[in-house]
Amino acid sequence: MLKTFVCQICLHIAFNEAPVDCPVCGSAIENFENDVDAITTPVDPANLSEFEKKHIPAIRLERACTSESGGACTDVFIKVGEIEHVIETEHFIEFIDIYINRQYFSRIVFTPKKIYPSVHLHVNADKGMFSVIAHCNIHGSWRSKIKLD
Numbered sequence: 667m668l669k670t671f672v673c674q675i676c677l678h679i680a681f682n683e684a685p686v687d688c689p690v691c692g693s694a695i696e697n698f699e700n701d702v703d704a705i706t707t708p709v710d711p712a713n714l715s716e717f718e719k720k721h722i723p724a725i726r727l728e729r730a731c732t733s734e735s736g737g738a739c740t741d742v743f744i745k746v747g748e749i750e751h752v753i754e755t756e757h758f759i760e761f762i763d764i765y766i767n768r769q770y771f772s773r774i775v776f777t778p779k780k781i782y783p784s785v786h787l788h789v790n791a792d793k794g795m796f797s798v799i800a801h802c803n804i805h806g807s808w809r810s811k812i813k814l815d
């Protein structure tokens with residue numbers, strides 16, 4: 667079973683093992699807790715409820731590359747979720763963390779004001795498993811993934 671470790675400072679989730687330093691907030695390995703329930707998984711992945719659709723990130727690959735360099739890249743659109751999640755001070759999507767092959771690359775932070783939790787990324791990769799964890803301040807962390815190639 668996949669091991670998940672949660673930074674108790676910034677709620678970043680690391681896979682397989684805890685990192686020496688948190689790649690998001692820099693806190694030490696002692697601040698990571700092994701938590702098998704770190705990521706909420708849908709009851710029936712083939713038949714998502716409205717609640718689940720509001721939290722699981724929807725990922726869309728857009729093949730038309732806009733890179734001038736000619737390198738391997740993929741345009742990716744991420745929206746949390748398939749059904750719009752509310753953005754209120756008491757309840758909102760705080761951040762999404764981006765991984766390729768379970769290695770962390772970026773965090774995108776949101777506020778509960780005006781901007782809905784969606785983002786368009788130009789990813790410098792065209793292979794591997796691209797995954798996103800969305801964190802709701804009330805309902806926790808939710809993941810979805812998609813193969814780039």
Ligand SMILES: [Fe+2]
Pocket residue numbers: 721751757758802803804805
């Ligand atoms: Fe929520």
